[in-house]
Amino acid sequence: RNFGLLPLLGFTTIMLCSWESAFPGFLNGGGPTLIYGYIFCFLGTLAMCASISEMSSMYPTSGGQYHWVALLAPPKWSKFLSWLTGWVSVLGWQAGCTSGTFLGGTIIQGLLVLNDPTYNYQKWHGILLLYAVLLFTGFVNTIAVRILPALEGVILVLHVLGFLAILIPLVHLALHSSAEFVFATWENFSGYPDGLSWFVGLTTSSVLFIGIDGACHMAEEVKNASINVPRSMFFTIFLNGALGFAMMVSILFCIGDVEKALATSTGYRFIEIFRSATQSNAGATVMTSILIALIIFATFGYVASASRQLWAFARDRGLPLSDVLAKVEPPSAIPLHAIALTAFINALLGLINIGSTVAFNAILSLVAAGLFSSYIISISLMIRKRLAKEHIPFGPWNMGRYGLAINVYALLYTIIVTMFSFFPPATRVTAVSMNWSCAVYGGVVIFGLLFWVIRPKAMERTADRQKSC
16 A cells, blocks of 8 residues: 555546646636536535545445445345446546546647647647657556655645646736626537536536546555545545636636637647737747646546556456456556556547547547446435435445435436536537547447346456445
């Protein structure tokens, strides 16, 4: 167990990457969508975090949600629901890794466009840069894994300093929009009716907080996990919530010429905002480079959590080739095969960029759909257990008499954001602008159900664990 509280705080805080992730999708709706949607998602995430923290304190294991489901579900449904939760959680975490490497690679490509007028932009260049980020992340999670806990503590400090290094020059140098533009002017570019557009735009804010269960999947490497895992998740939500809100408001005040930002050839509107604020390509490059570094740092945690969750699921025979994926390599005791498969899946998901003009939105939707689905199942079973007044073996962290109300609020919030995560970002849909996450999600679930039918011994170890509890 290498992770104490401080390294775990760094791990979860940078992995959410909330203020850094506020930049790429900041125009999915106007100021009212972003500001009030952010507040709505922050409150919903608090309830979701409280519900997850309670379960992680009860059962601090690397499997996270699917282990909790195995122990909370009625015996008749325990095995199947546990497997289903693990399956969609794997999808969500693997897509989450891709979102980080995708941003890291394609923002670098945006800087090439900014600084070299002769550069010929090609989508496959972005894929190669994504692969470079993925290789570096794989190196940190394998060869350099022993320094990862100490590195996460340092990254926590850089997360805060990087925020200040971007916020201060942005606010000081940029021309400012009016408060009415930020808080009251509706900017609906989607074609949806305004009310529906607000809900579709929630994906932008909801994914800023997604991945809070990352600490849960590291639980078997954390000291005093039943206390430190919930603490780290709550600290992460409050810190990232405050930084993310401050950055989002600042972006809206400093956006400048909206049409020029929308038309930028870099592929990322915030690069144009930085350039406009500093009146310099060099200034925009420095500010964007800080962002790139922190996003790449976030991928360290994503790959670590995704591979541990994959490894734990394979350990319980929930995946094809489980015996291979469940192996750990001495003397470091890292799940090398699970890390390798995580890298391979990310390499495949990154190819979405070649065939879709809204690739990043599709990847974010997969993250939301996969992880939120796993939260829905586990929180629903906790509600059932509370309503049935069955015995619940609470850990050191629990919500007491407020638990049921918080669970219900968390469930309603999670259902709403999951449903709207499948919507395309605009109404004029073509084959290349469609949000294909619904098809990918459905295909993965159908493939999983076929595996469940032909592999009767799937999840047998989780079922044995439930009996022993």
